[in-house]
Amino acid sequence: MYSLAKITGIGTHVPEERLTNADLERMVDTSDEWIVPRTGIRERRVSAPDEWSSHLAIKAVDNMLARYPVTLDQVDLILVATATPDTSFPSVACQIQDHYGLPDTGALDISAACAGFVYALHLANGMITSGLHRKILVIAAETLTKITDYTDRNTCILLGDGAGAVMVEACPADQASFIHTRMTTDGSAGIHLYKSDLATHIRGKEIIKNGYMIQNGREVFKIAVSTLSREIPRLLEQTEYTLDDIDWFVPHSANLRIIDAVCGRLDFPTEKTLFSAEYFGNTSSASIPLALQMGLDEGKVKQGDLLLLSGFGGGFVHMSSLLRWTASGRRV
Numbered sequence: 001m002y003s004l005a006k007i008t009g010i011g012t013h014v015p016e017e018r019l020t021n022a023d024l025e026r027m028v029d030t031s032d033e034w035i036v037p038r039t040g041i042r043e044r045r046v047s048a049p050d051e052w053s054s055h056l057a058i059k060a061v062d063n064m065l066a067r068y069p070v071t072l073d074q075v076d077l078i079l080v081a082t083a084t085p086d087t088s089f090p091s092v093a094c095q096i097q098d099h100y101g102l103p104d105t106g107a108l109d110i111s112a113a114c115a116g117f118v119y120a121l122h123l124a125n126g127m128i129t130s131g132l133h134r135k136i137l138v139i140a141a142e143t144l145t146k147i148t149d150y151t152d153r154n155t156c157i158l159l160g161d162g163a164g165a166v167m168v169e170a171c172p173a174d175q176a177s178f179i180h181t182r183m184t185t186d187g188s189a190g191i192h193l194y195k196s197d198l199a200t201h202i203r204g205k206e207i208i209k210n211g212y213m214i215q216n217g218r219e220v221f222k223i224a225v226s227t228l229s230r231e232i233p234r235l236l237e238q239t240e241y242t243l244d245d246i247d248w249f250v251p252h253s254a255n256l257r258i259i260d261a262v263c264g265r266l267d268f269p270t271e272k273t274l275f276s277a278e279y280f281g282n283t284s285s286a287s288i289p290l291a292l293q294m295g296l297d298e299g300k301v302k303q304g305d306l307l308l309l310s311g312f313g314g315g316f317v318h319m320s321s322l323l324r325w326t327a328s329g330r331r332v
């Protein structure tokens with residue numbers, strides 16, 4: 001009886017158009033010299049005006065199907081992590097179901113901001129290990145540039161578009177990917193990072209502008225660093241592993257300075273982290289699969305490696321997940 005879950009494939013996609021720091025210098029009062037040391041970001045990808053998260057998601061799934069010996073046959077649930085769905089409803093997941101003509105599948109978008117991919121993996125693992133599902137397509141897809149205020153230099157320098165997809169399937173216990181997770185939430189800090197279409201207040205605090213991502217960068221920075229450096233040791237304490245056992249740390253690629261600060265506090269080597277924002281910007285939920293794909297393409301991540309994924313973002317939400325990389329059989 002197959003009772004646990006493993007990741008069997010991964011694919012990613014980013015749009016063609018690049019937005020460099022030099023381009024941003026022509027749009028707002030900023031400079032490459034200011035952006036790079038504070039964020040580690042040099043470029044971002046920007047979706048076309050008629051290109052939405054569902055389009056990027058489909059290309060990421062196609063990329064996975066081309067690179068791994070997985071199929072969409074018998075997928076019984078589609079989970080899409082996105083902070084930028086094409087529409088509130090229908091969900092992006094429903095559009096994926098229709099595009100591939102998948103019969104007998106549930107479809108659900110997950111709202112967990114930049115932690116969405118790790119949340120979706122956690123849900124997929126739980127649903128498969130409970131015996132309720134056997135094969136789940138997990139996608140993270142974002143078109144953040146569509147909710148970016150290009151007059152706000154504090155935020156517009158960060159954001160980019162992209163998507164990643166993985167397949168999670170039932171497997172025997174000795175092949176399982178997932179080891180342990182830890183999640184925390186601090187709704188009291190929600191006002192420091194949000195995007196609202198309807199409300200004018202968040203828990204009594206007035207929001208600035210509807211339709212755009214708004215942040216208090218300094219607060220976000222502090223919350224991200226303190227949360228990850230506090231919660232990662234707590235996660236590991238509940239396992240038989242230590243930081244020394246981790247082959248690759250894959251935190252949400254919000255900003256290289258956040259990752260440097262977390263690694264400094266944990267005394268973890270920054271060289272063992274994967275970061276996708278240098279050329280893709282902060283792609284929210286898509287940043288972790290993009291970083292993983294880069295690590296695989298560069299020959300860093302290998303089958304059997306112990307990975308620590310840490311998502312954090314608007315909410316504030318955080319989820320860290322310890323897992324073994326199990327996908328294999330790349331065709332290219």
Ligand SMILES: CC(C)(COP(=O)(O)OP(=O)(O)OC[C@H]1O[C@@H](n2cnc3c(N)ncnc32)[C@H](O)[C@@H]1OP(=O)(O)O)[C@@H](O)C(=O)NCCC(=O)NCCS
Pocket residue numbers: 029030031034035038039114153154155157158215216217218219220221254255258282312313314
């Ligand atoms: C956004 C961020 C890069 C700003 O860096 P910072 O060092 O905190 O900068 P501050 O906001 O304190 O601003 C310092 C100065 O730089 C200026 N500044 C802000 N953005 C700038 C830009 N893009 N270019 C040039 N100057 C800028 C500010 O106006 C301020 O000027 P002042 O001192 O004359 O008032 C940083 O706070 C950050 O990375 N936060 C986390 C954001 C994030 O990761 N969000 C997503 C999480 S999922």
